[in-house]
Amino acid sequence: MKMEEDANGLWRYISEHEGFYGTIKNYTKDFIVTEIDIHGQMVTNPSTSDGQSSNVTEACPSVNKSDSGKIVNPKCSLKPEEYTPDRRDTEPCQNGDSFDLSLILGQDVNEEIERFTVKLRETSWNPSDSCGEKLAYEELSLGSFPDKHQRANVHRAVRHNFPFLLTVTNQSEIRVREDPDFKHLSGLVSEEEAEDFFRFIDAKIPNSVYTFKSDDQKVHRTAVHHFLSKRFGKLVETKSFSDQENKTAITVRLREKPKKRTADECSKEVYTAFILKKENLETLEAISYLAAILGVLPSDFTYAGIKDKRAITYQSMVVKKITPQQLKEKAGEFEKRGMVLSSFRSVSEPLHLGRLQGNHFDLLVRDLRPHGQDRTGLDSLVEEAVENVKVRGFVNYYGPQRFGTGQSVQSDCVGLALLREDMVTAIRLFLTPEEGDGPQSVAKRHFIQTGNAKEALALMPASKARERLMLRALHRYGTGPDGCTRAWLSLPHGMRVFYLHAYCSRVWNEAVTHRLTTLGHKVRQGDLVRGKNGGRAEAGEPSPPQIHAVTAAEEEEGAFSLAEVVLPIPGNSVKYPENAVGTWYQERLTRDGLQSCRFRVSSLKLNLPGCYRPLLALPRNLSYRLERQGGGGSHQETNSKSPLGNLDADTPNMLLNFDLDTSCYATVCLKEVMKCDP
Incomplete structure (x- = not known):
């Protein structure tokens, strides 16, 4: 078995033929991929x-875009975008609900809550007071309210009169205590503004807007944006704007409430x-x-x-x-x-x-030449190579495109950082610039050097959707751990999980090389093979495959072939080989600090159960044709019927056609044929 070192580590071949040189992807039309449904x-x-997948159903989404523009609050007379603190204070609700706590709670309870708030604010705002004194006034019961409508009215009235209080219901009892969110916001803006903002939130008038006082301190505005987004991001959206006097203020718009379908x-x-x-x-x-x-x-x-x-x-x-x-x-x-x-x-x-089911490939390999100097036996070299791969297949490596070709930092490195839940490092790796001065590299380099996401976003080409989504989120939420997490969440799920899959694919590639290097071509005790039910190797299989560990007796009698061996792609639901390869997996993950990894990143809503990938892949419907044009070559063939365009004169070229199962790589198959990087 031949082995060579390449950019992706040690690479094993399954056949012993000599191979030949050639080039692919000189033009995009040289490489045509057609999906097989x-x-x-x-x-x-x-x-x-x-x-379409007529035998698969999708759960009904619970959220859809609601009708926009003319929704009014059924409780109040205000229309969208007309909220002001003064008007909300003076205009009563249409349904007869009142904000007068003396009427709702009675005079005695109303006086008690006022005394409670005075003491609460004295102890909360005065750090010299003892903790024991504050605890005595930490929470107050307003009594029990069996009627649901009455409880709702109490909540609204208390929050309107005392925005700095949090109301909590325990069965029918309502208790009040200091609202930590109010305290946080009142440390960023004036107490009056904080009260008005919380009344605005409690009013919940769709599309209404609240505007804070103008603030010329950008760092301070950023802190307000971050707090509002973190605490109320599902309810509101925030934006800074400048008025005609060039004074900047933060506006907050209440989002529309999604309509259940x-x-x-x-x-x-x-x-x-x-x-x-x-x-x-x-x-x-x-x-x-x-x-x-x-x-x-x-x-x-x-x-x-x-x-x-x-x-x-x-x-x-x-x-x-x-x-x-x-x-x-x-x-x-x-x-x-x-x-x-x-x-x-x-x-x-x-x-x-x-x-x-897989993909069909139509490839054109240009400028074929032998590894040695003698070109006379090239046709037989090609025939031997293609026949070997047709019969024996190839080692089922993930191709280089899985990890990002030509990138300074490959995708698996980003995936490892995500599995470690180091969001800041993952962002810096993702935005590491490539060599050269292309617009994308310039934008990434600016972010790495300055940390300024807004300026990097302005430099990033419009075509780089993922990078722009990231930078936009980093500008809004900051570049700390929480901001970086939100930046990753700005990408669709399929984009986020891609990087984790890239890391697991890298481990699998190394595992198969280790397996072939140490255990050879024969099936060994502890190797994993598929059970009788078969099953698919990748996501989307109808039921988990039955995986069987080869016994000593089965190894002795040669019950299985190498083509039946599978290796696990790391995850939280796979079993590992019951031999030295299983030990290798654990050591490999430990080297990367993942010895306790559960392959879940809860903050990014990602879960990797893992699956099993065949060690070998076999192309189907494999055929080839050598073509030459002019120059007196051994094959004088016309190119008029070539589906891939004009071929170079006086040099042999190969048209190669085959089908592969899903997640198998044509470039890897071609590398086995040619015994070199095509």
Whole structure:
């Protein structure tokens, strides 16, 4: 078995043929990828590709955009965007509810709560007082209120008269105590403004706006923004603006309350399936463009798998909330970005990751030449190589594109930082500039050197959707641990989890090299193989596969072949080999500080159960053809029928066609054929 060192570590080959040199991806048309759907059809055929998963249902989303503009508070007479503290104080509610605590609680309880608040504020605002004195006035019971409407009226009235108090219900009893959020805000703005702001929050008038007094201290405004976003981010959105006198103030707008949707409404959700042809674009980058043009979120797009960047690719997609007609109307704008959409049709549900059989590849390898000087035996070298891979397959490594080719910091390094829950380091790695002075590198370098997310955002090209989302969030929430966590949460789930998967893929690559180096080609005791039920190696499988550890007797009798061996991709639901390879996994994770890792990052809503990946992959329907043009070569063939364009004169080129299962890499298959990096 041949082994070589490359940029991704030690690389093992499964066959012993010599191989040859050649180049791929000179042009994007040299590398064409076509998705094979779950019915076994290539998605470029509109008559057979349906792009939907009819046997899979999606749970109804509980939140949808509510109707905008003319919602009024059913309790009060104010209309949207008309909230002012003075008007709210003087104008009574229409339903007869009162803010007069002497009427609601009685005169005695009203006087008691006033004495409580005086003592509370004296002890809270005076650090010289003893803790014991403060505890005596820490909480006050207002009594029991069996009627639900009466309790609601008490809460509203107390909060209106004493915004610095927090009301708590325990069964039917209502108790009050100091509100720590009010205390925090009153340390940033005046106490009067804090009271008015909390009345504004309690009024809950959709789309209403509250404006703080002008503040020329940017650092101070940033602190106010961060507090409001952290504590009330689900209720309000904040923004600084400058008036005609060039004074800057913070405005706070109350968000619309999402409208809960019935099951009947859910069934009417609009989904449109289509085929996406893209060129020289990452799948996630293409989705960002599509979302921006259509005015929806990237998370509204679903797909079965991610496709190569430097290639022409065809794949099925489904978008939510967009009709086929809307997609057709934007066709011209899509084409400007290197995308062509076709086969628009309404479907009943989204796509799911892993809902495909694999991919078909049409590759052109240019300028073939032997590893040695003698070119006379090149045809036989190619034939031997292709036949070996057709029969024996190749080691199922993850390809370099899994980790980010040409990047200063590869994706698996970012994933490791996320698994360690070191959000600040993960952000700095993500925004580490590449070599050169391209606009993206300039923007990243500026952020790393200055920490100024706003200025870096202005420098970042509009095409870099992920980087812009990150920088926008860092500008809003800051560059500390909490701000960096929020920055990661600004990315769609599929983008966040990609980096964790990249780290686990790196570990798997190293594990398979270690397994082949130490245990060889034969199946050994403790190796893992699939049970009788089979199952898929990647996400989207219908049920967990049965994994069996090979026994000593099974090793002795040769019950299994190397093609049946699987290795675990790290996660919280996998078992590891019951031999030296299992020990290697534990040592490898320990070196990275993950010995106790549960492969969950709760703050980012990420969970990695792990899965099992076959050690070997076998291409299907593999065929090739050598073509030459002019110059008296041994094969005088015309290129008029070549699907991949004109070939270089006087040099042999190879057209290679094959199918691979999902998550297998054509570049890895080609490397086994050629015994070098293509």
